[in-house]
């Protein structure tokens with residue numbers, strides 16, 4: 001039996017052994033050890049076999065040489081493949097997310113508390129037959145004052161002094177201009193609500209801010225009287241604050257209504273112990289019968305139509321409802337405050 005057969009067998013045995021060692025190597029260093037042990041020039045076991053080449057008869061040497069090259073190449077590939085697999089594992093371990101960590105909670109926005117109040121108020125008046133109307137925040141003096149029976153040199157115009165824009169327009173000081181715009185463009189019957197931001201040269205304190213939300217209402221038709229105004233606002237107050245709520249009208253003055261009133265509410269309710277309680281009278285809005293001059297300025301026949309109007313500040317109503325002591329809290333955008341009103 002020729003020795004070359006046994007050398008080739010030894011070579012194949014080495015190949016198996018080396019491939020197994022490559023597969024089980026768990027680190028770069030372990031792989032390098034395998035490489036040196038099998039392919040190292042001096043000590044490597046494949047080289048060891050090649051060194052015996054000289055013992056073979058010359059015609060058999062090429063076969064062993066070729067086989068040795070095949071084994072070297074195969075081992076080289078296996079080493080390389082294992083090496084890149086190991087680095088990949090390495091990278092995954094070092095940089096991947098920790099899948100056992102709890103997820104990040106999603107931020108869920110909420111409606112601003114004043115917006116929530118506006119939506120509730122609008123919902124109640126919608127049930128009473130009012131629809132929504134909107135108008136521009138930048139207004140003309142005509143719509144903000146003159147059409148509302150407020151000459152520019154009247155003290156009432158001073159009270160609602162506001163910011164003027166280039167070109168003579170101004171930031172509306174109430175949403176009443178929307179009422180004029182609606183009367184101009186619609187024939188009665190009219191029943192609208194005008195919510196929106198309004199602006200005044202006001203102080204910035206616990207109950208005043210120079211920009212605030214307002215909600216005004218207007219009803220115009222034939223035969224509307226003060227009784228309709230009282231009944232509508234009393235019904236609104238009972239729906240918003242509870243069935244026992246009482247409403248009081250105090251004579252007042254607005255240029256655009258005649259007669260005019262301040263409207264107060266008193267909540268009468270049972271506490272948790274079942275004892276009847278009542279609050280003080282709290283002023284919630286201004287109201288009155290639309291001045292005939294306003295109807296005429298808006299293009300309506302004041303002999304034929306009458307109407308009532310009212311206006312309130314949803315921010316103040318929110319203060320009452322939620323027991324918020326300072327109106328400014330609604331505008332400072334402190335999430336710790338606003339979060340308390342988030343409803344998911």
Ligand code: PHE
Pocket residue numbers: 173174175176216254257286287288309310311312
């Ligand atoms: N426009 C008035 C204001 O802003 C509120 C109001 C509206 C009063 C309608 C009476 C009738 O102060």
